[in-house]
Amino acid sequence: MADTPRLEVDHITCRFDGREVVRDVSFAVRPGEILCLLGPSGCGKSTSLRVIAGIERQSSGLVRADGAPLSDARMHLPPEARGVGLIFQDFALFPHLTVGQNVAFGLRGPRAAMAARVAELLERVDLGGYADKSPHMLSGGEQQRVALARALAPRPRIMLMDEPFSGLDNRLRDGIRDETLQLLKDEGTAVVLVTHEPEEAMRMADQIALMRDGKIVQKGAPYNIYNAPCDKAAAAFFSDINVILGTVQGALVDTPFGQFLAPGHADGTDVEIVFRPQHVKIDFDRGGRGPNPTPQDGTPARGVVERARFMGHESLVEFRMDFDGGILKATVPAVFLPKPGTPLWLTVRRDRCFVFAKKR
């Protein structure tokens, strides 16, 4: 049935020595869909992947593929019986086999069909003429592509990838990521990709599951998680953030940038207003008057440039704000390097601000 997820992970919990390192994790992945488990080191991403692979056994919960259990309280299929492909960071090609033999390793059946599948995949990863070469003759990026072809050769219905691109230099990485993505989509494989890099998750994922302390704290399309983070830490995982403090009165918070809506927060709640540097607008001093307030941007507040750096695709400017002496950051998608000490005025895109109750 088209609507049956290829992979279902249902309330998985995993304990080591009584400590829960994966806590009640659930998600589903459809054919051709890529779900990224994203989170800081030690949050339980790899353990979740190993449970799906069958290398680790969960303490509770179940894993299903195409509606049939791979493991639950009663049974546990071994990794090789799951129809699951694996690619880890330290993927190792068999050094004594040629590239073609490496790709053919997991294949069974008539020789001609195997040879055709190997040739097709090597062509797809742009290594058409490489079948007879030895792995040590290949660059890191080429070896990575052979590993991908090898994992895909038996047409696994599910592919599990643990930081598969982290060993590659930046120049190679983007191209290989995009090629890999296309290949997995074309093959209709359901993919779970583990990464601690938000950029990688944004680039690759149809869904991101953001993990912290063993739990999924937020799950959704990349733009949803980026534009509607569930809390301050989720916002901060994707970019630098600015934070200003306030207290709710009548569903509003008064700040030096004007009033912000705080629906759902009771009067007297201390809140943090969180916004990304790219949602700060910079305006000129105009002899100390600054720009006029507008309904969209609210009230401008004055700051003095602390420092400005050009980052390649944008300039990052740090301001010491008059209202509290704190630092706020703004980015500009151009070369903009005002001198330290320059007074400028900032406004904040109110539709891009998040209001969270301050944690005590």
Ligand SMILES: Nc1ncnc2c1ncn2[C@@H]1O[C@H](COP(=O)(O)OP(=O)(O)OP(=O)(O)O)[C@@H](O)[C@H]1O
């Ligand atoms: N076999 C094990 N026995 C005991 N503890 C383990 C075992 N495997 C993982 N852990 C612990 O579980 C926690 C989660 O580890 P896991 O490797 O899943 O995290 P991760 O999010 O993938 O981190 P990283 O990005 O650093 O690989 C860590 O504290 C780790 O030390």
